[in-house]
Amino acid sequence: MAHVLAVDDDPDILELVALKLRSAGHTVTTAGSGERARDVLAAHPDIELAVVDHMLPGMTGVDLVRALRAEGSALRVLMLTARSQERDLVGGFSAGVDDYLTKPFSPRELAVRVRALLDRR
Template sequence: MPVERIYVVDDEASIIEFVRIYLEKEGFQVKGFKDGKQAYSAIMADPPDLVVLDVMLPSMDGFEICKKIRSEENQVPIIMLTAKDEEIDKIVGLELGADDYLTKPFNPRELVARIKAVLRRVTLKRQTQEEIIHAGDITLDIKRREVKIKDDLIKLRTQEFELLRVLAEEPGRVFSRDQLLYLAWGYDFAGQTRTVDVHIAQLRRKIQAADVQIETVTGYGYKLVY
């Protein structure tokens, strides 16, 4: 199995070295960058398996790097390092396309856990890119991003599709709102779970002709049953 490569981008050499020690112990290959422009060029020329990206960098900050990477259709996983208690940094990073975030100062074990979680999610997504998912009389074509009830094509918005995909992959499993937020939207900070309820309500209306139902588990979340 090939060694997974991680780029660590931070203007503090001590943090790069600190992270390198922990990641190499876990079997990752690590390359560090202290300059934003150099990091961006390296990511675009030779994308790693994941980037740990600090916000505050010389020559090009982390937000700009993330924005430019995503504008080039480069889907390399990105974990942003944000300032402690700066909630807006987390939101901006996620809106620009980051996969996760971690606030400084951070526990290196938590960073390792988050890296592994993001890589697992990316691997699962790649494995299902060309799959067809069946749930009752609903069919999801992941590659074409199409949903049919029997032979009728149903128009779903992006996040409605992602919600249905998550639920349909494991019918009967109860997902909390936080889990759905993380799996369908890609982030996991508190205070945003109301959007899950809104999208579930919209999704229910659009699939009401199907023989599947999205059940509410009071006080917890939702599950797909048929």
């Protein structure tokens, strides 16, 4: 079990992610933007993994991951994306994304992928 951050500008997705991961036993903190996510991560150094929406207003999910990696963060990142084009996948992975899930996603698959990333630690 781990402390997980969920970042999405869609409150329904945020609630779905939080509900599923809490039911899997994780502690979940949510953020509605990349800027807010950075504040939450600074305040909670115990967060081990973030589920990050690709399309966020302002700083995008990829911008957020690139900024975290530039600071040396080893946070595990699972990105949620509605855009499955190869170009976006390559950009995300080169920015430091660990895994992808395409929307609409199965809550069960989300929980399994989070577990797999946490087991890599």
